[in-house]
Each structure stands twice: as C-alpha cells, then as structure tokens.
Amino acid sequence: MHPAPSVITFTTLSGLGFGLLFWLGIGLPAVTGWVAFTFFAIAYALAVGGLMASTFHLGHPERAIKAFSQWRSSWLSREGICAVAALVVMAAYGAGLVFFDARIAMLGWIGAALSLATVFTTSMIYAQMNTVPRWKTPLTPALLIAISLAGGALLAGQISAVLILIPIAAVLQVLWWARGDSAFAVSGTTLATATGLGDIGTVRAFEPPHTGTNYLLREMAYQVGRKHARKLRVIALALGYALPVALLLAPFSHALALVAVISHVAGILASRWLFFAEAEHVVGLYYGRR
Amino acid sequence: MTTLPKSTTRKLGLVIDLDTCVGCHACVVSCKGWNTENYGAPLSDQNPYGADPSGTFLNRVHSYEVQPLATSAMPHPAAQLIHFPKSCLHCQDAPCVTVCPTGASYKRVEDGIVLVNESDCIGCGLCAWACPYGAREMDQAEGVMKKCTLCVDRIYNENLPEIDRVPACVRTCPAGARHFGDFADPDSTVSRLTAERGGMDLMPEQGTGPVNKYLPPRPKDRLDQPKPDGEIDILAPFLTPVMEEPAGFLGWLDRALERI
Numbered sequence A: 001m002h003p004a005p006s007v008i009t010f011t012t013l014s015g016l017g018f019g020l021l022f023w024l025g026i027g028l029p030a031v032t033g034w035v036a037f038t039f040f041a042i043a044y045a046l047a048v049g050g051l052m053a054s055t056f057h058l059g060h061p062e063r064a065i066k067a068f069s070q071w072r073s074s075w076l077s078r079e080g081i082c083a084v085a086a087l088v089v090m091a092a093y094g095a096g097l098v099f100f101d102a103r104i105a106m107l108g109w110i111g112a113a114l115s116l117a118t119v120f121t122t123s124m125i126y127a128q129m130n131t132v133p134r135w136k137t138p139l140t141p142a143l144l145i146a147i148s149l150a151g152g153a154l155l156a157g158q159i160s161a162v163l164i165l166i167p168i169a170a171v172l173q174v175l176w177w178a179r180g181d182s183a184f185a186v187s188g189t190t191l192a193t194a195t196g197l198g199d200i201g202t203v204r205a206f207e208p209p210h211t212g213t214n215y216l217l218r219e220m221a222y223q224v225g226r227k228h229a230r231k232l233r234v235i236a237l238a239l240g241y242a243l244p245v246a247l248l249l250a251p252f253s254h255a256l257a258l259v260a261v262i263s264h265v266a267g268i269l270a271s272r273w274l275f276f277a278e279a280e281h282v283v284g285l286y287y288g289r290r
Numbered sequence B: 001m002t003t004l005p006k007s008t009t010r011k012l013g014l015v016i017d018l019d020t021c022v023g024c025h026a027c028v029v030s031c032k033g034w035n036t037e038n039y040g041a042p043l044s045d046q047n048p049y050g051a052d053p054s055g056t057f058l059n060r061v062h063s064y065e066v067q068p069l070a071t072s073a074m075p076h077p078a079a080q081l082i083h084f085p086k087s088c089l090h091c092q093d094a095p096c097v098t099v100c101p102t103g104a105s106y107k108r109v110e111d112g113i114v115l116v117n118e119s120d121c122i123g124c125g126l127c128a129w130a131c132p133y134g135a136r137e138m139d140q141a142e143g144v145m146k147k148c149t150l151c152v153d154r155i156y157n158e159n160l161p162e163i164d165r166v167p168a169c170v171r172t173c174p175a176g177a178r179h180f181g182d183f184a185d186p187d188s189t190v191s192r193l194t195a196e197r198g199g200m201d202l203m204p205e206q207g208t209g210p211v212n213k214y215l216p217p218r219p220k221d222r223l224d225q226p227k228p229d230g231e232i233d234i235l236a237p238f239l240t241p242v243m244e245e246p247a248g249f250l251g252w253l254d255r256a257l258e259r260i
Helices: A005-025 A033-057 A061-068 A075-100 A105-127 A139-156 A159-187 A191-195 A215-220 A226-249 A254-277 A282-287 B026-037 B126-130 B168-172 B189-197 B248-259
Strands: A202-207 B012-017 B059-067 B080-087 B105-107 B114-116 B178-182 B213-215
Touching: A005 A033, A005 A075, A005 A105, A005 A139, A005 A254, A033 A061, A033 A075, A033 A139, A061 A075, A075 A105, A105 A139, A139 A159, A139 A254, A159 A226, A191 A202, A191 A282, A215 A282, A215 B126, A226 A254, B012 B189, B026 B059, B026 B080, B026 B168, B168 B178, B178 B189, B189 B213
Parallel strands: B012 B213
Antiparallel strands: A202 B059, B012 B178, B059 B080, B105 B114
C-alpha cells in the first residue's frame, strides 16, 4: 500500500493526541488551570492536527461533513463521529479544569472512553480489510491502542505506566510483524484463485493491460523501500520503544523526557511507514506483483 | 445508504467467456468512450501524450499464460494464453459499499448494480482498498471514485434502439465473449451459460459473492499427441502428398530452372 505522508502523519499524531486525552480524562495527571491548559493544548494540537492532515488525501475535503452519515456500516464514518464526540466532550471537561478549577469526573471518563474508541475505530479501518492480509487481524487494533496509550502516558508524564505500556506495545509490534510476514500466504489468495485458471496449470501474468502505470498500482502495489524493511524495523524498535524506556529509567529530567518523546514519535512514524509500505493488497496479483 | 440490501430483485451482471476472448481491447475502448461522454465525470487521462501516460479505465484486459503440468500422457503440454477482461463484478456482498463513509457507494435493490453517487463522494479511496479486484479507480482530475455502472444509462435507455440496450463492452465485443443478463432468472442466457460451461467466481475465498461469472477456457487442440484409439481423422487421407517429385509441366519447369 502506498504510504501516503498525510495518512502516516494522521494516524501517528492523532493516536498520540487521543492517547493523551485518555490519560487527561481519567485524571492522570490531575491538573488544573494553566498546567491543564498546556496539556489540553498539546493534546488538541496533535489530535486535531492529525485529523486535518487526514483530509489532505481526500479528493473533495469540502464534502467531509457527509462522512458522519454511514456509522451503521462504515468504520471510517464511526471514526469521524467518535473523534468529534471525544473532542467535544473533552473540551467541556477541559474547560472545567482550566477555567473553573473543577473536575467533572464523569465527563472525563466519557471523554477518555471516546478517545480510546476513536483509536479503536481508526485501527478497524485497516483491520477490516480482507484485501490486505497483513492488516486483517485483531492484533492491529491491539497494537494501535497500545501505542496510543503508551505515547499518551509518555506525554502525560505517567512514567510508571509508560514503563509497562511501551514494552507491551513493543511485544505486540513484534508479534504483528511476525504474523504479517506470512499473512498473505496464509490468506490463500493467489494468482490462481484471482483468475480462476489454477485448475489448468501454473498461472503467470503474461502482459499487463497497459504499458504505463495506473491508480491501482500507485495506490496498492507500492514496492519502493521494502528492501529497507528489516533496517527500518530495527530503527522503529530502537527509537520507538527501547530508547524511551532507557531514558525514563535514568534519573528524571525534563530534557531527557523531551528526548524520549521525540524518539518515540520518530520510531512510531517509522513503524507506521512500514505499516503501509509492507502491506500487500491482493489486487497486485492481477499485475503479477505483490 | 451503505448497508447492503439483503437481496435484490434482479441480479444484473456479465458473463465473460475466457475461451472466446481474443484480447482485442475493443471493450476497453468502447467502455472508455461511452463512460467519458455519459454518466458522471469523464474518465480523465493524465499526461496522455507524454512519457508517463496514465488514465482512468473501468474495464481492463489482462493476459495470462497458463502452463499445464506435465503428465506421462502429456510430457510437453503447450502453454495456453488467456486474455482476461476485468471490470466491476457487482458483488452481492460488496465490501466497497459498506466501507463508504458518506453513502456515495450503494448497491441497488432493484437490479443489484453497484454505483457511486459522485456528488456525495469525498474521494477518500477506501472503497478501492476494499475491492480485491481493482474495479474502482479514483479519477485524478475529478477527485471522485469511478467504477463500472453496467452502463446503467444504456440498459434502461429508451432513446436507444433495443439492440443497443446492453453495456457498451457487450455491444462492441467482436468475438461475442461478453454476455449481459439477469442471474436471478434461471432461464436467462447468462444463467444458462454459467450452468453449462461451469461459470466461476474470481477469488471466492474473499467472500464477496461476485455476480459476474467467468467461463473457463476449453482445452486447446493437442496436435503433437497421437489420436486416441478409435478416433478417425477424416481429413488425413486428403492431406497425404500425392507424389514426391513434380511431373508434367511443373516437372519440366523444375528441371528447366535447375539447369539455369
């Protein structure tokens, strides 16, 4: 799949933002006034910034309002509704903390649940895809939620939670990669089933329909950079998971914590790039590619 | 509404005969022509005369080589070349419809055609991801998703002569490899063709329940093989050489030319 920068940025930043909103919602840290304002500003910048980035890949962003209508069947529609609901509820909760020094706990819990639901619905957009065997697993929502909670805890300064959640996310990440590497073969979809010609013999793509490229190949048969996948996995594990934990085990300082956050985000960006670039869509089979 | 209908009154679709298709791409051209001038946004091309041309097509013809396995009876089986037209299969359980966040994609209850309402499409591309067949392409000029409409603006069009009220690809196919009809009717041409020739689904394991069926190619003649016992080649006696050396006028001409 084509690793569109807008979608990578969106899923990474909004995951982090909604993760932070989750922790703020359950009152960890229990902040009020200007400190609360700063935390909420960071969370909203990430969550809303991510949502804005996601509209860059739309053909008609001016019609985005229509995307809230099909929650009965569409995970993308559900994601939009959860995101807006989470942002509205958390805004009311945040206003109480910032301006009135009052914590309406119930509102915070609802906002936290909606923030988590947003990350879950985002992950289900990918996990529902029968056509991309690497994504089609319950491990996908587990991984994206773990990353979001870990990153949110990191921004919320919940060091003990980070030290538990980042290793959990790292384990899920490794499991997700390990499963993903054989997912396409396990799915059973081959050029033989795609053409129905497998009963006659070995099928080989002889000639594509056209000499040039097309939307399908650009979008779904992206192959650039897969050769660097192993290196990028090591980089993602080191920056996204190992280094932040190491930095937080050292005596606490705000400078080190900032480095931990930057390193984590860089690692997750690399992991998210691989999430798309390594994912193989079955339509590539028709073109003799994966 | 992007929830799928439980059932549709009719199931309109295509039968594509892989035995007959000669790979001429006429269906590709007629599809592009009709659908550029009619329903919805035109099918644009990008850089059509440049070094890297590409464009939106609703129907494309692939070609596959199939190499049968060698057996003791057939130690050197000849490979078969199969031309393979591919357009939207108008699936009964269309995954492209349910993922649509805006309701632009829908499957019609009355005839099962999967359509895109282009004025509702935000161009998110998720339906193209959900389709295993590559039947949907985002138009790069218009920013909306394009797909086969089964020529919905032809098949019900009373301004056209009745013979033209079939999809453009079916009407144009010079080999008669494409058939249009109602699969819900067991006596329709498409239903009977499917039953008689073993019409098959593409990627059945994806669970999409495609309406369009593909007829498998028949085995080709095997000239390098001895005839099975009892089978008489009626042409053979007529094709044996009548003489080894030319005689008469041709014999004289042959000798005369040799001497020069």
